[in-house]
Amino acid sequence: MKAIGATLFILVFCHCLAIAQSPVTLTGEVKVKGEGPAPYANVLLLKKADSVLVMGALTDSIGRFSLQALPAEYLVRINYLGYQDVIIPISVTSTETMQALPAIFLSQQAKKLNEVVVTAQKPFLEQKIDRLVVNISNSATSAGATAFEVLSKVPGVVLVNDHLSLSGKTGVVIMINGKPSPYTDMESVIKDIPSSNIDRVEVMNNPGAKYDASGNAGVINLILKKNYRAGFNGNAVIGGGFSTYNQSNVRSDDRNYHRLTGSLAMNYRQGNWNIFGNVDYMRRSVFEVNNYDRVVDGTLYKQTNYYPYQYSTYNFRVGVDYSLSKRTVIGFLLSGYHRNGEGTGRTYTDLLPLHTMKAVDSFRTDNTTNINRTSVTANLNFNHTFDSTGKVLNIDLDVSDYYYRNEGDIRILTADQSIVHQFQRGKTPLNFWTFKADYEHPFSSRLKLETGLKVSSVNIHNDLLFTRNGEYDPHRSNIFKYEEAIYAAYASLTGEHKKLKWQVGLRVERTGNKGYLADTLALKRDYLQLFPSLFIQQEINPNLFIHFTYSRRLDRPDFQLLSPFAYFIDSLTYAKGNPTLLPQLSHAARLSIKPKDWPTFSVAYSYTDRVIYREAPHQEGNVTYMHAENLGDWQNITTELNYPFKIGRKLDGYSGIQAFYNQYKAPFADSLYNQRKWNWQVYGGFTYKFTKTFSAEINAYYTSGQLNEFTLTGSSSGINLGLAKTIMNGKGKITFSVNDIFYKNQTTSRVKYGDVDMKYFYRDDSRNARLTFSWNFGKYKVNSNRERTTGSTEEQDRF
Structure with missing residues (x-):
């Protein structure tokens, strides 16, 4: 393996040295007179003699573009909606490898056009060479949903016991706008976030050196919507949802559940100023059913748990960008989140000897919970473009405060009507800051260096109080303090030679952490790790590409797993952390074959030690x-086939199938645990446009049983339907959707090892109907606006 890796690195650098210098790189900027850069304008390079198209490109978010041309005479043509086309002649000579063109200025069309609302939209699924992009902003079945519900529709993502897994692997790193939060339970957070401000989801199985080393299972990056319009404009969304169930099998008369969502986003851009912000709200009543069957010493403990609860969430994001000059922007961003929820779960437990299967005892457990989460993050950012060749510096400083409070009041009512009372309260304030700097330096159109550094520090204070029948329990109560500092630096080199494109990277991370249990040092670690990465793309012919990636990854234990306290789910079930946990290390490789207009096939392998x-x-x-x-x-081992398709002008969609194999081998409970299993899943969906303003969407999935650690889960499936109608000349949209129509998105699991023999069943409010109305208001002329991704800037397409 080392020899293969060394050979690949040598070949890549040899290609780097052999880069041909004959083509000339043309760089330039497109601007709107009196207003600034023109983002995403069309730039066409034409032969001067016959106007035959040589190549085309789009300007980036600040109006820059780059083209390649052999020495000759050309025309450069610029088109931009609402502005007059500009054509300039240029002469490319062989005396230079790079040629900077003068700035190109656009003027508005002489005849003022009526306001145009662009209704074209991207396909739901886009298979890029290094990531899968799921465009959910126009998805009818995603309207009014939570971020967690949106992710459950992403190909390859499966819900295993209320946790997300990707390609059969748990421990997925979830980011929002390229920004991770490893110290909070992101899965819980995204269950409370409405999807109205999410533009797209990026799934990266093997991220490069620019990303944090965490995430063997991969990275899911939620990209929030961005507004590029000049003047004052915005978007308002209001929606509601309803669901009904027969809960008699969990001994409840509850039937109806609801949700209410709303959001408002506004943007104002004038001159050097850009002020933007959004706020959203959700109130929801929901439920969970958790049933356990356990066999202990010849007796079946049959538990039926029904947990209804309601919660409200508020999210806000407000910021300002100011252009100090044409190439320098400074910005400030403040974001926050608050969640308050409460509910009472009731568990009925019956004891049945296996030889008679008749109940000999029973009791009831009521667990009243109150959960509050609050977070506020401030970000100061700086962006400077040195010249038109693409040299860019990004600097971010983030400071965050997070507070979590969880109360559980447990009352056990026995058959003789006696009551056992337990109470637990956990308080977790968390403070962390992050400094990050990224620099891009193109040496030519075929060779680019990216480098950067990151420093982060966190302090967590976990205070757990536990009482039994009103008396303090010192064995289950305690205070755990955790401190962690991470210092990271990376460099990656991207280049191409003929039909080969590549990227090599190296990330270095040093981690130091301490844990104190009741002011006694419980853990102390300081370690340095190297994380190489490699990306290669080979063009076999214009219709066939082969892509290979490799990376070394690390997964640090979540803070919740390090906290050594017992958190009771009911009187017979609890989860306990472990402060002695070590990080797990992985090697991951993926080979993909991408034919043009045909399905993309990939096969991946990963090995993880110290799981x-x-x-x-x-x-x-x-x-x-x-x-x-x-x-x-x-x-x-994962094999995958994804096929985005488009038939005519009315129908587009996607389909795919995955098969993955998991093998776990570990010494545990005085024996060797050695289990393996293949699993497969199939998914697909399509959108049909009946008219320009009315469309229908349907998507579905099925997954077979899966092995996850000691748990073997059963199959599940789901079908979702959505309808969308555009009104008000394209400014408004009404969306109706029904999710999990046949209510098959349920989980059955089995754990059988050593003394543990347990079956588990889970279902929740996955079948629901939602109605949403959205309205765009204000000025609709597109103008430049910086994409704000805070502490970890969004990775651009590599090739």
């Missing part, structure tokens, strides 16, 4: 608990 088992099962009397532990190794 963090989030839920290693233990039996302690009649109580089952899950304990986080480092155990053995894990191998994953």
Whole structure:
């Protein structure tokens, strides 16, 4: 393996040295007179003799473009909606490798056009060479949903026991606008965030050196919507949802559940100033059903748990960008989130000896929970473009405060009507800051260097109080403090030679952390790790490309897993953290074949050592608990076929199939755990446009049983339907959707190992109907606006 890796690196650098210098790189800028850059304008390079198209490009977000041409006479033509076309003649000579063109200025068309609302939209699924892009902003089945519900529709993403997995692997890193938050439970956070401000989802299985090393399972990046319009404009969304169920099988008379969502986004751009912001709100009543069947010493403990709850969430984001000059922008961004929810879960437990299967005892457990989350993040950012060749510096400073409070009031009512009362309260304030700087330096149109550094620091204080029948329990109450600092630097070199494109990168991360349990040092670590990455794309012919990626990854244990406290789900079930957990290390490689206009096929392999088992099962009397532990190794093989398609002007969609293999091998409970399983899933969807203003969307998935650590899950499926109608001359849209129509998005699981024999069933409010109305208002002329991605800038397409 080392020899193969060394050979690949040598070949890449040899290609770098052999880069041909004959083509000349043309660079330039397109601007609107009196207003600034013209983002995403069409730039066409034509032969002067016959106006035959040589190549085309789009300007970037600040109006820059780059073209390649052999020495000759050409015309450069610029088209931009609402402005007169500009054509300039140029002469390319062989005396230079780079040629900077003078700035090109656009003027408005002499005849003022009526306001134009652009209704063209991207396909739902786009298969890029280094990532899968899911465009959900115009998806009818995503309107009015939460971010978590949106991710459940992403190809390859499966819900396993209320946790996201990607290609059969858990531990997915979730980012918002390229910004991770490894110290908070992002899966819980995105369950409370409405989808109205999400533009697209990027799925990256093997991120490059520019990204943090965390995430063996891959990275899911939620990209928020961005407004490029000049003047004052915005968007307002209001929606509602409803669902109904028969809950008699969990001994409840509840039937109806609802949701209400609303959001408002506004943007004002004039001169050097750009002020923007958005706020959204959601109120929802929902439920979860968690049923357990466990066998302990010849007795079946049959538990039926129904947990209805309601919550409200508020999110806001407000910022300002100011152009100090034509090439320098400074910005400030303030964002926040608050969630308040409460509910009472009721568990009925029956004890049935296996030889008679008749109940000999029963009791009821009521668990009233109150969960609050609040976070505020301030970001100061700086962007400077040095010249028209693409040298760019981005600097970000983030400071965040996060507070989490969880109360659980547990009352156990026995058959003789006696009551056992337990109470637990967890408080977790969290403070962290991040400094990040990224620099891009093109040496030519075929060779570019990206480098940067990042420093982050976090302090977490977890205070857990536990009482039993009103008396303080010192064995289950404690205070855990955690400190962590990470220093990282990276460099990556991207280049091409003839039909070969490549990127090599190296990231260095040093991590130091300490944990204090009741002011006693419980853990202390300081380690340095190197994370190489490699990306290669070979063009076989204009219709066939082969792509290979490799990266070394690291997964640090979540703070929730390091906290050594027991969190009770009910009187017989709890989860417990482990402060001695070590990071797990992985090697991941992927080979993809991408024919033009045909399905993309890929096969991937990853090997992980010192695997963090989030839920290693233990039996302690009649109580089952899950304990986080480092155990053995894990191998994953994934094969994937994705096919975006378009038929005529009315129908476009996607389809795909995945098969993945998981093997876990670990010494545990005085024996060797060695299990393996193949799993497969199929997914697809399409949108049909009946007219220019009315369309229908349907998407569906099916996944077979899956092995995840000690848990074997059963199959699940779902079908979603949506209708969308554009009104008000394209400014308004009404969307109606029904999700999980046949209510098959449910999970059955089995854990059987050592003393633990448990079956688990889970379902929630996945079948629901939603009605949403959105309205765009204000000026609709597109103008330049910077994409704001805070502490980790959005990675551009590599090739």
